Amino acid sequence: MIQQDTLKFEIEQLLEAIDFRYGYDFRHYARASLERRIKHRVGLSGLKHVTEMIPKILHDPNYFDLFLKDMSITVTEMFRDPYVFKKIRGDVCTHLSTYPRINIWHAGCATGEEVYSMAILLKEEGLLEKTRIYATDYNDYSLAIAKKGIYGAEHMKLFTKNYIASGGKTSFSDYYVSKYNSAKIDESLKQHITFANHNLMKDQVFAEMHLIVCRNVLIYFDKELQNRVLDLFKQSLIHRCYLILGDKETLDFSCVNDEFELSSKKERIYRKKNVL
Template identity: 50%
Template sequence: MLVEAVFLRWGHDFRDYSQASLKRRVLHAQKQMGVASVSALQERMLHDATAFSELLEHLTVPVSEMFRDPHYFRALRTQVVPVLRTYPSLKIWVAGCGAGEEPYSMAILLEEEGLLDRTMLYATDINPAALDKARAGIFSAEQVRLFTSNYQQAGGTRSFSDYYTADYGAVVLDQRLRRNITFADHSLATDSVFAETQFVSCRNVLIYFNRTLQDRALGLFHDSLAHRGFLGLGTKETMEFSAWKPRFEQVARAERIYRKVAQ
């Protein structure tokens, strides 16, 4: 009933999210928001936009890190970038971008490979608060040590400190990384394809969907991709049981990188 109410009142569709994961998040939200029951949580968010925004934070879990799974970005450099370099201009979609860690990581990789200036990066999410944070490009100084280690393992060719300015316990990413990124609201559950892209990266998002919604998202990625475009998923995600499996071929098995099959 809570999920139905969210959809009818606010237009966010969690009905095909994994039930076990969704239940954990709702109960956590109930506790953190100080309400006595799920019914009380539903009543509150129906009549209070601020309460809904807080609930959305708990339901979407925008937690990540820059260059998460460094071997994925290493594989992009060796398996995907050489093909992307053949295009005169590029469009890349990072779906479920959270607070921006992945699109900024992608921007750094593209900068080092000489491709950023001719690339438009679309970074989308359903969480407005996360998108606002992503647009700001500000991260805590405590995160930088992990980001730096990941960057080095991912094959970074410079010093990670080249890409940010440190000030008062926080770091601000360089403006040149942000100028080619468009952050926008987009739901894989309800919205349609908005651009033709050469590469889609959607990592650690499908694990929160049930099979129906996973197939819907994979269909969106397939329809968005240009001829022989690339798709990157999270290390715990697979196409193995999807109806879309025949439409893609594996490029890097361990890193979950696929390529659209020619039609």
């Protein structure tokens, strides 16, 4: 018990130091995985105690970069949860098609697979030409991979399966070029995507959006940070436009619950209500 309390205290000190030095407040991240990841980094750094990380964090920005990399869980795949993409092809695209220009924000885009899936879907629905996709994450390592759009060939089987299940209209191999053990995503898709660093802990709204996709990100945040982010999305979204969350995420009991209606439960698709 005493040991656990000491660990808690040490983690508090570390998180305070990070907030003080870099303005990243990880105190609003879910504790269990935070603790696991910090302990892992302590081990890798050959340290005995969490507090020994503090001087490293304070004085070595490269060490902080490593910490950031540890903190970010980048599990993703193309057309992940294909039924969600299938649903987007229907009602969501029909609504998007009514606008002369479309802005879409993928918040927490990780290594880009979800974003390229959206670009492919929009191309097939005839909407990509008038769309700008903003793909953001706070992890620069992931963003660098996303910008390159090169993925291991070993993933293509799963991605192809997902693409077909999502209602894909042609052959998935039309969207990449195979080279040795990798697959490079078609350059023409990239022209419609802006990748940028954006930290949901502290950054602001940057454009009016017709669709916001933020899947499997809020699960890592506590209620307070979830509410901050959802309020940001509410400000950014145009009325009657859509917000899509991950399959374990919900607007229930959030600060914006009254301002959205549930459009599709299984797919976690919400729609911003009209102002009265």
